[in-house]
Each structure stands twice: as structure tokens, then as C-alpha cells.
Amino acid sequence: MLDLFRELFDKEELLSGRFGIEREALRINRDGKLAVTNHPEVFGDKLLNPYITTDFSESQVELITPALKTTKETYDFINALYDITALEIGDEYLWPQSMPCDIPEDEHIPIAKYSDCGECKKAREYREKLFKKYGGKKQLISGIHYNFSFDDILFKKLYAYQKPSMGYKLFKDSLYLKVVRNYLRYRWLLIYLTGAAPIIHSSYTKTCTKGLIPIKGDSFSNEGAISYRNGECGYKNHTDLFPDYASVESYVKSIEDFVKENTIQSHKELYTQIRPKAKDNKDLLNSITEDGIQYIEIRSIDINPFEKGGISLDDLDFIHIFMLYLLLKEETNYKEWQQDALFNQKLISKGGMENVCLIKDGEETTKREWALNILDEVKNMSEVLCLDRESLIEKMRQKVLDSKQTYAYQMAERAKEEGYLPAHIRLAKEYRQSAYHNRYKLEGYEHLELSTQILMKEAIKTGIQVEVLDPLDNFIALRKRDKVEYVKQATKTSKDSYITMLIMENKTVTKKVLEEHDVCVPKGIELSIKENIRTAALKYENTPIVVKPKSTNFGTGISIFPNGAPKEDIERALEIGFKHDNTVLIEEFAQGKEYRFLVIGDEVAGILHRVPANVEGDAIHTIAELVEAKNKDPLRGKGYKTPLEKIQLDTSSELFLKQKGMDFNTIPKALEIVYLRENSNISTGGDSIDYTDSIPSKFKQIAVKAAKAAGAKFCGVDMMLEDYKNEESSYSIIEINFNPAIHIHCFPYKGTERNIAQNVLKVLELI
């Protein structure tokens, strides 16, 4: 089989697949007690949000990634979901452990609440029945579900090569079932490697803590425990159930029998360590019979308390190649070892830290021997198939050789030192802090523009499905039920018309349209023929003017003469302008400061003023030191990955300071503001300052009027205001920008952070 695979497939094919993670987490208060507040409304309808919902309890958040193409994407996505959730639960935290926190007695455990619809009622009733049958406390155990499918190319090529007599669907089912059976046999190893629940809190079911050693007063364990979740005290059926995994048919039959015998209510109540999954999992038995197995769900993995998202990238990767190993590994008759496998699971869960004796094909063997044997085979596979995963496998080998490297051991040590609750709360706080630091971005999507990341993040939060159609273009699709909205660069949408954008793009036309709607714009002339340069320059000599190319959008090619200029300079400015466009405008310089009014829909969502890179003196530090200190703000980064850019002390700022008789070593006076360059672009270290609440509504109305004149739902109206506080101040609209960034308003240097993405989603009628 290994040789065949080597021949048939390349590394890329072998390693491609789909990965999805579900991760549960209890919400807790500051003191580690279960939070009995409601699931935050911002996440919308629990039954509709595909990313953030609840599981059994109202206090038990469930985070679900979509099926993604790589483990890295999945890893990032689950972390991003964590970030989003952690910042929406007020002063609560997410419990970073599979076994529960400090929980109340059953009558105080809140079952997940639903509204009154048919499906909602069913969801509630189902949970109530489970509550009665298993008790509330067990239901609070949380875990990782790892969903995985191989790339179809694997099965197809294999089918084409082997030409079996059975149909393709049955062939694929048989391979997935082989993986399932082998998984069941070897699951103990994964539990050993990923188990991280070696302690039970004293508030948990008393029968479980009985006979265990107390830890720091509030919790219990036994020597050698790896995962209470996967042991006797974990969440499992009352009777040990052994479905028939010989074929999909027999699998379905055995589940139907369990239900008939009333052992379980439905297939959903069969708490096996791995599940074959169907296209339509609500109607699993029919769907899996009809269309075959679509993917498998691994359910043995504990929450890794040392990972924000609950699972490490290494573990995601190892489980992935472990699946490949299970696909290749020859089987022995599973019926003979199915009970032994359960025995092994429980033994490892309760005492796996020691080199326990497991039962392998009826014979005893030590955990270490068997584990090393399996890992050697996995390593061999990796080598033969050129999977390049040897170092990862070596890490797992080390964990086998030294059980102190297990998560279980390390977590137990922390709990012994700090106490069960405090040790976990400390981690939860760290993760929450990390979520806050990440607030301006969407983990895993840092290759997109910040505005797009922010919009996607808000969409995910409210349960709108996001899909990146073209990352280079920041082109995404947002889906909610049957509705699809395509969005490019966060604000280019279906809500603006093509001509609206073209009006804004063309400064001549913009001015004509605004003038027609009685909106003030700077007066000026338009030059399309180079020959006019001289006359025009002469005409505007010593007049405060702005010279700008007609159609550029990023301030390039613009010259500003607030105090007028000699005609030679104007000629020069015109020449520069003509490098960017065939038409150049000369406009009267509008007095005052420039404010960016971000219009979204019919309202101004934010107003921003930009100031050039600067530092504020303290009479102690040099300019260079002040810059260094200012650059420590986590919102400042390099290369547009953060809302603000670090200030660069370059030649241009050196020259600028020199004109004022300063250099980088000058020590400015206390409270003295020293500017470091002329231009106020954020990209050169400028500051963004929010003025949304301080500018009179009159000017907001004018901005909206200007946007409406062009027909725009999304735009940045750049307005000059002589005195922003004064309603009577003169104004002039110098540009309407059809591609306004939103991130600068969301995360300004000074002032309120604004949830612009919400406004965008509202205008798109998605929320």
C-alpha cells in the first residue's frame, strides 16, 4: 500500500484535505465560577450563526470553523473565533480546559435558551432530555472535534488504479471506515499525546472525585491521570456501545438498533470517539446511506489549555498525518479488539502518565513500546511518501519517552502550584489580552487589507458566512441564508452604482455634480493641454492654490501652495500633475484643516483628522527617544499591517527638523508638539484623530448631501473647515473618495474606536 501510494501521489495530493474544528468553552466569571448570564446577543440567532453558537448549556460557547484547506487556516480561524468571542463577553472569560470550572449544582446550570420557532423548541427539548438522563454537570465537559476529509483526488486515483468491482461510493466508504476502525484501535495514543484534563474540580460530580488526591484544596486528581474527559467520568453513554463499522449499511443498522432498544434517543446521542459524517448530518442515517461518508469527526481531543484556540498547530498536523497512517495501516479483525480498545482508552485516560500495560491483539504490551512502534511506522510513512513531517513525529516521540512533556503533566503541575482555578484563569486572561491586541485584525487573514479583515471579523461575529474570493483583490462574499453580497476592499459594494464611482473618480465631474446640488467646492480651472501651462501659471501667481491631477486617488501628483507661489513653481507643479493625468486642475486653496467624513448609507459613520508624524516633548527625552516610545503603541506597525505606522526617522524628517533648527537629539520642551514632516499621511507615521462627536451636525449633513449628490452610499468626503467647532465656519469639499478605508476610523490614534463594519453590514442589509 505504501509503495502504491508513493507511486500514485505526490506530497501535495497526499497532504491536501479539508479541516474543520469545533471547540467548546464555558464562560466563567473572574473567580472561575460558571457564568450564568445569557449568550451575547451580538452573535445573533444560535441556530443560524455557523461560527459562534452554544452547545448544551447557555454558558457553553461553541466555536466552529468552516472546512478549510489547510491546518494553518483552520488553526488561525479557531483563534480568530476565540478573539471575536473573548471581546464580546464583557468581564467574563472563556474557560481554557475540557473539565469544568467551578460549577453549580444541576438546578443552577442553564440549558441553552432558544426562541420560539419549531426547530428552536426541538433544540431545547433535546437538551432537556439529556439533562435528565446524564445530569447537567457532565454536559458541561468541553472538547475539540476535529473534522477531516481526504481530498477526493486520492480516492479517485486509487479507484482508477485498483479498479475494484464495487462502485466508487462504496469504495470511498470502505476506506473511510478503515480509518475509523484503525482510529478506534489506536485512539489511546492520540489521547496520550493530546490529553490535557488530569484534574477534576471539587464542584464536579462527587462520585468522580471520591478516592482522588486533593490538589490545593479546590480540586482532585490521581497520580498518572491524562484525561478525565476520556475516562470513566467523562461524557459517555451509560452503556458502552459498539456499533458495527464493517460497512455503512451495518453501521446504520446498529445505530437504528440502539435507538429501537431505547438505549439512545437518536444517532446524536451515540458518544463514540470518532464518527463518520454525512452530507446532511441532521438526517445522518439516510444521508450517509444515500451519499456515503463525506468526512470523519474525531472526538477524543481535549482542550489544550496552553493554546488560545484550544488546539496547537502541531497537533492539528500530527492528527492529519495520523489519519493518513490509519488509511494505510493494515488491519486486524476489529471485532476481536474493540473491547480491548475501550479498555486501553480508559487506562490511558486515567493512568497514561505511567508506562501502563495495554492490550494489543490479546497480548499485553507497554504503552511506550506500542507507541514508539506506531510512531516509527508513521515516520517511515512520512519518509517513504516524502511528507517532510519527521521533526513533528519526533516531537511526539519525545512526549512518549518523557511523559512530563504531556499537556496533562504540565497542567497538573501548574494547578498544584497555583490552584486549579487560578492557573486556568491566568491563561484565560492572557488569551483575552491577546484577543484585545488583535482587535484590529482577523488572525489568518493578515494578507488582506485591514478594512477587509475588520469587515470579515464583524460579519463572522454576527453569523454572516464569509468567503474570500480573491485575496489579492480583497474580494469577498458575504452570505446570509439566500442572500449574497460581494464586497471588494470593504466598501466597494452593490449598493453604489458604477456611475457613482466614476463620478467620484473624475474630479471635474464631481465638482460639476456638487455645484449643481449647491455644495461648496473650491473654484478653479481645468487644464488639458500642456500649452496652457504658462498662461495658467501666470494667472495664479501668488494665489493660494492646489494643483492636482484630475483622476488620481492617493494624493499623488498634488502640489499645495497655501501662500501662493511664483509662476515657475506653479509650472513645475503642473508638469508634475501632467505626469499622472492628461488633465490637471488648479483650485483655490481652501483655508482651514481637512477632515475625512466617512459616509455610510445616509449617515456619517466617523470623522477623522490626520496630523503629520509628531512627538510631544517632556523636557527630558530627545526626539529620537520620544519617537521610540511612541512607536511602542501596538497599533503602530510596519507595512500597513496595523492601523497606524511606526514613525520613521529618515532623511526627510531630518531635513524637516533642520529647517526648524532641530535634530533627532533635540530635547523638546514639556508639552511641545514637534512635527517631523509636512504630510499627514498615516503611512508616514501620521496620527489619526477621531472628531466624530465634536463636529456640528450641520457639516455632517453637508457631507451626506455631497455623497447623495454623487449617489454614493459608501464614500469618504474630504472637507476643509476653517473652524471645526463653529457651525458658521466656511467649508469646502475638496474631494469625494470612492474607496475610503474604514480601519482608520475603527482604530484612531486618539478618540473613540468606531464599529464601522457594523454600519457597512447594515447598509448591505445583512444585519
Next chain:
Amino acid sequence: MLDLFRELFDKEELLSGRFGIEREALRINRDGKLAVTNHPEVFGDKLLNPYITTDFSESQVELITPALKTTKETYDFINALYDITALEIGDEYLWPQSMPCDIPEDEHIPIAKYSDCGECKKAREYREKLFKKYGGKKQLISGIHYNFSFDDILFKKLYAYQKPSMGYKLFKDSLYLKVVRNYLRYRWLLIYLTGAAPIIHSSYTKTCTKGLIPIKGDSFSNEGAISYRNGECGYKNHTDLFPDYASVESYVKSIEDFVKENTIQSHKELYTQIRPKAKDNKDLLNSITEDGIQYIEIRSIDINPFEKGGISLDDLDFIHIFMLYLLLKEETNYKEWQQDALFNQKLISKGGMENVCLIKDGEETTKREWALNILDEVKNMSEVLCLDRESLIEKMRQKVLDSKQTYAYQMAERAKEEGYLPAHIRLAKEYRQSAYHNRYKLEGYEHLELSTQILMKEAIKTGIQVEVLDPLDNFIALRKRDKVEYVKQATKTSKDSYITMLIMENKTVTKKVLEEHDVCVPKGIELSIKENIRTAALKYENTPIVVKPKSTNFGTGISIFPNGAPKEDIERALEIGFKHDNTVLIEEFAQGKEYRFLVIGDEVAGILHRVPANVEGDAIHTIAELVEAKNKDPLRGKGYKTPLEKIQLDTSSELFLKQKGMDFNTIPKALEIVYLRENSNISTGGDSIDYTDSIPSKFKQIAVKAAKAAGAKFCGVDMMLEDYKNEESSYSIIEINFNPAIHIHCFPYKGTERNIAQNVLKVLELI
């Protein structure tokens, strides 16, 4: 005054103003008889179409230009209106003469018909009253009205300089009234220079032809006649009326008196040779009192039969500087010569061809002497003010010196030779032919793209107001009542959303969106990193593919390998692609031929197939000769000014022929099609062939479905079809173009010309 003007103004200021022309024309049958058919419906509501309407009679078309900035624009516009009208009146022609054609007796002259609205009824009643009062025949006389205003800068500067005690409005009024008075005094000269109605047809009022000399049996004249329209038999009030032009107040008062005395119904019935005009001319007397004189209307100008539009550019220019002369010329008391001026007008009209004696300030003087005297003064003004109009003035001088150069003389000569009706019909036919040759363009707007010219032309036809906002961008505004639609490049409108255009612009996204809607697209891969080049090239070696940059729109950077290619060539093609975009697509080559489906709204407005430049052999001529012959098609031009481009015999076609063992001197066999290059671009002489009616509706539906998937109202769907006639043929959509040209469908090389502009206007809800 002259010196003051020289000091205050530059040439540009002196020559700037607004110009508008109204031109009436009778519709005639092939035999020169008045056409009594209805005004064509295509021109819409007569009261709403600002460009093409009727005057007194249903058979009397009135063409009206907007107020334009230059005489040239006005000249072009009136010609364009002629072109539009001439092609919409079936086999009728436009009578190119002020005095009527062969007209019936009054009872058969159709008064302009209107629908039933209030304003419409008034319009009809007004005409009925005139009919009773003046008879139908006189009402059929047609002419030119020349509307003119000086640039306000002239009055403003003068006002600022002279600081008169009166207000600015009165000051401006006084200057306009000076022009009006001087005009009245010197109008005889303009009548002499532009008069062109020296003959009366026998069907005209008998009292007018009595005593005249018969010409070729069907018409009459007297020796020396210049303009019967401006003479006793022209259209004038029953009584000679002399309003008081001293001030606006007295002018208004005198008209009110005429009305009170029942001499005329309203100000509209005062048929003076010049009229001061108001902002709101319907309510002239109030409006002119309120806001002052806005412009003046010169009414002495005959239709120039030698000009399609009815007036020559020279005359437009001369009248313009003549206005300036009248503004500058010192006055004598007009009340003293007002009657003499009328005498002079009538004398010149009836006998101006001779050197008649006119009355100047009570003294007799010859036409020639006075005329030369005036022209010398005009010339002097031109020189002093550097207007650079001396050669134009010289032309007028020559006309004075030699009356054979007058239009009147020349027209009379033609009529004597060919007959009154045939001579005019011949001219009308010529103009109609010219209109047909111009059908693909809008005269005066040749600097715009053909698609935009065609759209504007159709808009003007139906009475939609057009305004060019930015010629470089082909950005126009279309207005109808309160509705404005902005359009760029004929198909970029408010009807498409911004994101729709962005979807179409991005080939990756287009494909994803089309696939999601079950529309067939070529399969392929997307390369964003240059490093992938080798692997990709290897993968697609010898496979029929197309390599194209993701976002370009004009076929640039595309390589096509219909029969596959070695990997080196594919690498080369990828490198070329990466020069145009960071992402390049490799797609399976779709078999068949490419068809452009132009989708407008919910339907396919045209289907076009392009073939490379080619000639069809006749076994006689060489390729070079065949190309020359083919290039004679008036639809072929150079530099995209025509729907098709001339075929160029360049090195590239030489090499192409060489590969087939031919050169430019080869004589192809009869009916042999010889292609001259590979690519089928129209820009390199390719042929466009209309297939709209030959392709099964199934494919049209697919094109519409594709457009709808992207949300597009205007787009070009490029579809590959193996066999265009066969419904079962496989298809593949290779691109959706968001900026489809319409002119290629309007004027294909072969096949039906399609009125695409009409579809565009319909989707814009303007018609």
C-alpha cells in the same frame, strides 16, 4: 470706447459668448410639394423635445441648438440636428430655403398637432389664431434665429471700470439695448450679406407674385431681389410696429400698449427683426423687467440653401463680431431713423442686388458706400482689438463689391437654370446623403468615442437633453424633466452596481460567480507566484490553452495556444502575462469561434463575430488592389473615428502572407478569402459581422443568465460556440466585459445595423 475695450479686455474675453440657433424647415415630398404627413413620432412630444420640434405647421420642423460656447459648436450642432432629422422622415426631404416650396391652399396646410394637455391646447389655439389672421402660406416661411449673449465678464469689467450710478442690471440692459438699436439701424447690411430668398414659388400668395418675372415656369422674381422673406411679402405684422427701445421699461410698456390696442395678441406676435430676450421667455414681459435682458435674438437671417444646417460658419462668426461692433458703435437718436431703417430693410430685400440708394441720417447714400464704410469700421475694430477677423471681413467686403457673390444671386442663377423646385430638391438630396454618411457619428462631437456620439445622437433625437461633462472621459449627463442620468462611455451607468463591474473586472471572481450559477466557463488554474511558472508550464504542456493576465480588459498580454505548446512557450506566455498583472490564468482553450453577446437590460441587443482583416479574391485584382477597394467603404477610417478601420498593409501582414506563400501582388482566386493577419481586432482592419438573428435563443438566454449572475445590465458576454447554428453546440463563456462598445453593433461590416442606443436609453428609463 474702442481704446477702453483694448485696454480692458483680451481677445478671448471679447470673443466669448453664448450662441444658439433656431432653424425652421418645411418637410417636402420628392417632387417639392409640402409633405402633409405627421411630424415623426420618434421625436417625442413636441412641447418637450428641446432640439427637434415643429413651428407653426405640422410640416414645419424646427431645429434648436442649445446655447453653446462657440460658433463652431453651434454650427456643428445645427448640422447634427439636420442629420438626425433628415434620416427620420422616410422619403421626404427638408426644404433648404426660407421661402416656401410648392404649397397647397390654406385649407390643406396642416397646423401643428398637439395632444390634449392644457399647454398643448394653448399651443394649438395660438397657431389657429395666427392662421386666421395672417393666412397659412405666410406662416410657412422659414428662417434662422440667431441667439446671442455676451460673456458676463464683459459687462462686469466695464461696470467696475465705469462705475455708473445705475445698478448693474440696468447697465447691462442699456448695453444690450444699444446693440438692439444699432442692429435695427444696420440690419439692412446683414440682410444683404445673408439674404437668400430671391424667388417666390407660384403656389405662394398670388398678390406677392403679381408683377414679378416668371422663372422656368414654376416661380417668380424681380431683378435684384435678395430676400422676399425680409420684404413686403415676408412674415410681418399687418401694421409696421415700432416699439420703444430706450429702456426695458419703455420697451415693455410699448408692447403692452400694442396688446391693449389689440394690434397683436401677445409679445410673441411682435415680429421685429431683433428681440431682447428674458430668462423666462414664456412670461417675457415680467421676466425681462425682473431679471433684465439675458440675450438677444436676431431674426433677419434667411436659410442659406448652400448650407445643410441653413447657416455658414463664416456668417455665424461675422454676425458675432458685428454684435461687438454694434456694442461699440456710437449711436445717433434712433427715433429719428427708425422708419428709415425699415425702408432700407425693405429696399435691400427687394432690390439689394443693385447698388440702391439708402437713407442714412436723412441723407441718401448708396448701399455700397455705406456698407464699405461700416465694414471698414468693423475691420478697424478687429485690428485694434486684435480679434484676428480681418480675412472674414474681407470676404464680406467682396460680397459688397460684387453682388454676384451673394447667396441670393447664386440661388437665383441655379433656379433659372434648373427650376426653383429642382434646384432646391437637388440640394436637399445632397444634404440627406451627407446625413446618411454621418449616421455613425454626431457632428461636432467627433472627439468623443463613437459609442458616446451614437448614444448622444439617439438621446437628442428623442428630446433628451445632453451635456458633455468631461469629453476626455466621455462623461455625459442625460436629462429629461427632473431626471438626470450620468453616463460614461455609453454603457457605464447608474444601472450597474460598482461591485458588478468589479466582479467582471476580476476574471477569478467572474468565473467563481458564473460557476455558482451553472454557467460553463473554461476550466483552469490561477498563478499568483512567479515560482509556479515551471510546474504549471509542465502541467499544461501540449494542452490547448489560453494564458491571460487576470485583470486586463483589452486582450493585452494574452497568449492563445489552440493546439498546445511546448513548456518553454507556456513559460514565455506566463512571463508576458505577469507583465500585466500579478496573477495570471491558464485556461483550457475553448473550441469554436468567439461571439460577442451585447447584453443590455434583460436582453441580448446584438451578437457580433469578428474576423481578421481579409479580402475576397476576384481572380483579377491583387491583394493590394483588393485592400484599396475595400478601404473605400465610408465606414472604414483611421484612428477609431469610424466604426471600422482601414486595412493596413504592414510588415505584420506581409509576414503573415509570406507564411502562406503570398505577397501583396498575389491575385487571389475568385471568391477566395485571404486573411491578412491573425488577430481579429477591429482596430487592425478586422470585419465585424452581425449574427443577432442567426444564433439560437438558447445561447442568448445563457448570455443573459451570465450577465445576471454578475448583476450586470450592460455588458459584453464573450462566448465560444463550436457551431453557432446548433442549439446542442457546446459553449463556454470566456469573459464578461463591463465596458462593451456599442458602435460595432450599430454599424457592422456585414449584417443589420442595430439601434443599440435606443436599448440603452430604455434601460436608463429615459424613453
